[in-house]
Amino acid sequence: MPSKAFLMLEGIRGDARTAPWTGWIPIESVSFDPNVRGGTQKPVVVATLGGHSPHVAAAAANGRSFGKGAIVLVSEGQAFAELEMPSLFISGYRAGNGHAGLPAEVISLDPGTFKATFHQKTAMANPSTLQRGWQVA
Numbered sequence: 001m002p003s004k005a006f007l008m009l010e011g012i013r014g015d016a017r018t019a020p021w022t023g024w025i026p027i028e029s030v031s032f033d034p035n036v037r038g039g040t041q042k043p044v045v046v047a048t049l050g051g052h053s054p055h056v057a058a059a060a061a062n063g064r065s066f067g068k069g070a071i072v073l074v075s076e077g078q079a080f081a082e083l084e085m086p087s088l089f090i091s092g093y094r095a096g097n098g099h100a101g102l103p104a105e106v107i108s109l110d111p112g113t114f115k116a117t118f119h120q121k122t123a124m125a126n127p128s129t130l131q132r133g134w135q136v137a
Contacts, residue, residue: 005030007045007107008070009088012059015050021072025052028098030071030083042091042110043071043083049095049103056107060093069109080119085111 006016006024014025025047032041059066069088073081091110098104 004074005045006072006074007047008068008072009052009056009059009090010067010069012052012055014052018074021074024072025050025056027071028104030073042108043114044092045071045107045109046098047105047107048098049105053095053105056090056105057093057095060090060107063089065089069111078119082117082119083114084117085109085114087112 004018005027006018006021007014007027007030008021008024012025013023016022016024016026018026027045027047029046031044058064066088067086069085071083071085072079088109088111090107092108093105095103095105
């Protein structure tokens, strides 16, 4: 089963149909802005354009902040990495070409703080969890 990734922006409904992330935005990739020197590392996601796209573009244009957001990376139906953002805004948005010639959008996120949680399956199938968090003034 291939890996999947999803983005949740509070108040924006995405096209994902995979439970329990139904209504989240399916994303093709997530990375961190390489231009940030010190300070907050800012997630950048790439998603195929969908029903959520006009709302995301409007939020970026209007400087809308979100009460919360999250990114989850999934493999074999289980989350193996989660990035929780208690508040954020979209600091950049552009549409262009994506994978397989589909139109895509690049969404730059600016969280004030975030918590990253990584889940690892051990050889005995007992999950272990590692949490890291960053808070930037």
